[in-house]
Amino acid sequence: MDAPLILRARVVLPVSESPIEDGAVVVWDGQVSAVGRWSDLAEGVGSANTVDLGAAILMPGLVNAHCHLDYTDMAGFLPPTSFPDWVKGMLACKAGWSYTEFAQSWLNGANMLERSGTTTVANIEAVPELLPELWTTTPLRVCSFLELTCVKSRRQASALLSEAAERIFALKPERGFMGLSPHALYSTTPEFLELAGELSRRENWLVTTHVSESSEEFEMVLKAGGAMFEWLKKQRNMSDCGSRTPVQQLNRCGLLNDRFIAVHANYLQTEDIRALAESGSSVVHCPRSHSYFGYDPFPYAELSKAGVNVCLGTDSLASVNRVHGNKPVLSMFAEMGVFAARNPSVSTETIVRMATRNGARALGLSGQVGEISIGSFADLIAIPFNGPVSKAWDAVVATWRDVSAAMIGGQWVIAPII
Numbered sequence: 001m002d003a004p005l006i007l008r009a010r011v012v013l014p015v016s017e018s019p020i021e022d023g024a025v026v027v028w029d030g031q032v033s034a035v036g037r038w039s040d041l042a043e044g045v046g047s048a049n050t051v052d053l054g055a056a057i058l059m060p061g062l063v064n065a066h067c068h069l070d071y072t073d074m075a076g077f078l079p080p081t082s083f084p085d086w087v088k089g090m091l092a093c094k095a096g097w098s099y100t101e102f103a104q105s106w107l108n109g110a111n112m113l114e115r116s117g118t119t120t121v122a123n124i125e126a127v128p129e130l131l132p133e134l135w136t137t138t139p140l141r142v143c144s145f146l147e148l149t150c151v152k153s154r155r156q157a158s159a160l161l162s163e164a165a166e167r168i169f170a171l172k173p174e175r176g177f178m179g180l181s182p183h184a185l186y187s188t189t190p191e192f193l194e195l196a197g198e199l200s201r202r203e204n205w206l207v208t209t210h211v212s213e214s215s216e217e218f219e220m221v222l223k224a225g226g227a228m229f230e231w232l233k234k235q236r237n238m239s240d241c242g243s244r245t246p247v248q249q250l251n252r253c254g255l256l257n258d259r260f261i262a263v264h265a266n267y268l269q270t271e272d273i274r275a276l277a278e279s280g281s282s283v284v285h286c287p288r289s290h291s292y293f294g295y296d297p298f299p300y301a302e303l304s305k306a307g308v309n310v311c312l313g314t315d316s317l318a319s320v321n322r323v324h325g326n327k328p329v330l331s332m333f334a335e336m337g338v339f340a341a342r343n344p345s346v347s348t349e350t351i352v353r354m355a356t357r358n359g360a361r362a363l364g365l366s367g368q369v370g371e372i373s374i375g376s377f378a379d380l381i382a383i384p385f386n387g388p389v390s391k392a393w394d395a396v397v398a399t400w401r402d403v404s405a406a407m408i409g410g411q412w413v414i415a416p417i418i
């Protein structure tokens, strides 16, 4: 077991408690063994190695609760358009790509996240054949959710799910876990979702699904009409459409519970918000993807008032706008910045929690990641900061550069320049 390491910084932002001026974190055996004021901790650890990060905020690594790493290199491929046309464009792009392109794209995305402070990511794996090799290329904690689609019969649904289960049993991520991602209501069937829910409950797997992302999806499921309905009616049995909202439909299929993560949830009725809250489901909001499609305002106030755990994700770069003509990069700081601009009444403290602790809670990792507390993983990042401690939350949300240091499980992945 290595000797303890003590990290000192102008501000330590544990997230689980108030910011600490001239703070310190003691790291031992990959975990946090103490957090507090430098003056209180320095003596107790005696001969520990000390790294003084100086004018910096030291905080937990960010938790990206929804990502598609394998689409990273599709940044800029598709211009902003209607959601159904974007899905059609994506299907065409994906059909033209090789395993090598998906693998390189996944790796490029993981590198971007690492540089921009994410240490845990919930990733949707559309090309699971690339696992487990890709996990070995990144120090990130990757929680891999197998993407599943099914627009055919119950028999095919059970066969697909048995195949997914076998794959999950055979894959053992070193630093994350596996879960299921039935892609969306429109790309699956109620029977498939019911069976996926049963399997996940039996195996205690987390489930994440895109839901009520666009007005076209909402109109298709609730009203059996609109552009998405017209497009899909030739490919799929639409008898599940026309009587309830997307969230109510998921609830009816038995998917909503405290191990379910609803992705997007942009179009909601009051009873949908109540169902999400009562079931303990989490919601992931992806601010830049939301802006790209120009959706109606995300119902943050209503969801948080109802007690729903709302966290943040990057989604894929295939649905993020260019910035000043440049290709975008995956960055939770960028997501926090766009959310802050769109939701000026939400405090920066709340926004940082959405990008850390709330994501950890959604992933069943409370107390392990997304905060600096005794026993949590030493997943830490540093950002340059020279201001007063009272401005630390604001500074995190205003960050646009790469982190100056990052550690995962007590190992530097971006070493500080001292």
Ligand SMILES: [Zn+2]
Binding pocket: 066, 067, 068, 124, 210, 263, 315, 316
């Ligand atoms: Zn997505």
